[in-house]
Amino acid sequence: MKYKVLAADDEYWSRENLRSLISWEDYSIEFLDPACDGEEVLERIEEEKPDIILTDINMPFLSGLELLQKLQTEHPEIITIAVSGYDDFDKVKGVFVSGGLDYILKPVGKEELVKILTKALGILEEREMARKHKETNQIQEHKISSFLEDSEYSALLSGKLYGQFTAQPHVSSTKEFSGVAALLVKFYNIAEIAEKFEYDNLQMSLSIKTRLRNLTGCNAEAIIFNNCNKMSEFLIFTSYRINSLRILAENILEEFPLDEYGPVSVILHEQTGSLDDIGSMYRDMVAVLVTRPFTHSHCILACSQEEGSQSVGKTVSHRIEEEVYHLLNTGQKSDTAKLIFRTCDFKHCDNGEWSFLDVKQYVRRITGILYRYVQEQHPELTAQAEEAMDDIDYYMKCLDAPSVMASIRILLDSLWENNPDKNSTDSAGSQVEQIRQYILTSYHENITLTALAAAYHMDASYLSRMFSQTYGETIIACLTRVRMEQAIRLMEDEEKKLETISFLVGYDDYNYFSRVFRKKVGVSPREYRNNMYK
Structure with missing residues (x-):
């Protein structure tokens, strides 16, 4: 950190002597243009904000002692050092009474100046360290307080509230909190956002909430919280009218641009409610959330006031199910893939015409057929099929259509591949080892098959096959195993909440x-942790 020194002396040569006596830059000090008297010092303080003032005692208009007294009263944070040509005990005494750090006799020597500056810089650095420590503690307290408030509101979403609700005074009464509308803000690239905060989930949560509150015009009546069970979800309950609510939704999407934050969904609840309705309003918004387009884009949707208006997802007919199963049994690999990906134009499911619910329902039916075939015809592939289905579920949550497609193709390919290609495995060995090492160190990131394939210039299906043949598990299975191992390690810290561990x-x-x-693991995270401390 660079500090500023302002010298004051009515004698030109004294001012210039101080300027050239030492190399101020070597001490990380900016030597400001010296002042001619005490009045000029007072005029320049507000704008230039010096940290140290070197002042002559005997100056016209406003003496050095008078300046020190004013500085002690008006700017006690500034370190002051007096300079005089007289060895006068009363003046020396006056310097310390007026808050001065020390007293230097003219002519000022380099060694003496460096000594007293070192003392002053030491004090400034101690102050800065104390300030940062206090600021860090305040930030941590603020983050923890914010998380506790989030926990209380999040409990209301499921109708559960453990302990006494201690919301802020302005929202403590159900009567006060009535006739409000709601927004659900959902981020899909939360892992990438967390990276900006060095995976400090409390700081990330607080930062996003602060930005959302600023968008409401710092409305003190608005309730804004992060869903502790789903860190990617933020909820806003406010007295805004629906037209203003739509403007707020648009402003939120502008605040979090797609290229920087990934897709964001904002769901509006058009019917107002009270604090008691938070749970049902949330469930309404989640029901609408799955109807968003399955695309890598921002989206605003509203809960319809008409019951039963939710769209019915695309379906796989019983005839198509039978045909897929027949093609699998007769070994018609190409025709099976064509039927799966061309039916309802599924290969273009990210063109905006498919909703998240459409894709989820379609994929569930297709993977169900494939899994049934594996169990009946190739039970030895059951574990591999289950891993592939986990992969697909993971990519669905990220709105990652290319990886969903690639995972289905990989599952299909596995049904006809009985002999690993040894030469191919050897040639790809270096790259898959790099990927494995990347997973071991970056497991907390949003790792996807297509992103890895692109980064290593490999076909996604080929990469997955080579990784599985090399390590005996799929990429996502490896990622999941590493994450569970790390979660168990983090559980050893009793202070870490399970929700925090999940995010980490x-x-x-x-x-x-x-x-x-x-x-x-075989038991829930809570059961596992409880068993650790028995």
């Missing part, structure tokens, strides 16, 4: 993390 290992949705953990 790459899951913004705690419920999803809990399901994966139970599947891989």
Whole structure:
């Protein structure tokens, strides 16, 4: 940090002597243009903000002692050093009474000046360290307070509230909090956003909430919180009218541009409610959330006031199911892929005509057929099929259509591949090892198959096959295993909440993390932690 020194002396040669006596830059000090008297010093303080003032004692208009007294009263944070040509005890005494750090006799020597400046810089650095420490503590307290408030509001979403609700005074009464509308803000690239905050989920949450509150015009009545069970979701409850709410939604999307934050969905709840309605309003918005287009784009949707207006997803007819199964049984690989990807134009499911729900329903039916075939005809591939289905589920949550497609193709390919290509495995060995090392160190990031394939200039299906043949597990299976291992390690810290651990290992949705953990470990995260401390 660079500090500023302002010298004051009515004698030109004294001022210039101070300017040239030492190399100020070597001490990380900016030597400001010296002042001619005390009055000029007072005039320049507000604009130039000096940290240290060197002042002559005997100056016209406003003496050095008078200047020191004013500085002690009006700017006590400035370190002051007196300079005089007289060895006068009363003046020396006056310097210290007026808050001066020390007293230097003219002519000022280099060694003496360096000594007293070192003392002054030491004080300034101690102050700066204390300020940063205090600021860090305040920020941490603010983050923890924010998280606790989030936890209380999040409990209301599921109708559960553990302990006493301690919301802020302006929202503590249900009567006060009535007739409000709501917004749900959903981020899909939350892992990339977290990277901007060095994976400090509390700081990320607080920062996003602060930006959302600023967009409401710092409306004190608005409730804004981060869903602790789904770190990618932020909710706003406000007294805005619906037209203003739509403007707020548009402003939110502008605040978080697509190229920097990835896709964002904003769901509006057009019917107003009260604090008691938070849970039902949230469920309404989540129901609408799945109807967003399955595209890498921003989206604004509104909860319809008409019941039963939700669209019905695209379906796979019973005839098509039978045909897919027949093609699988007769080994018609090419025709099977054509039927799956060309039916309803599924290969273009990210063209804006398919909703998230459409894709989810379609994929579920197709993978169900494939899984049934594996269990009946190739039970030895059951574990591999389950891993592929986990991969697909993971990519669905990221709105990653290319990776969803690639994972389905990989699952299909595995049904006809019985003999690993040894030469291919050897040639790709270096790259897949690099990818494995990347997973081991960057497991908390949003790692996708297509992104890895693009980064290493490989076909996604080929990359997945080579990785599986080399390590005996798919890329996502490896990623999941590493994440669970890291989660267990983090559970040793009793102070870390499970929701925080979930986020730190790459899951913004705690419920999803809990399901994966139970599947891989055999018990829920909470049960596992409880057993650790028995």
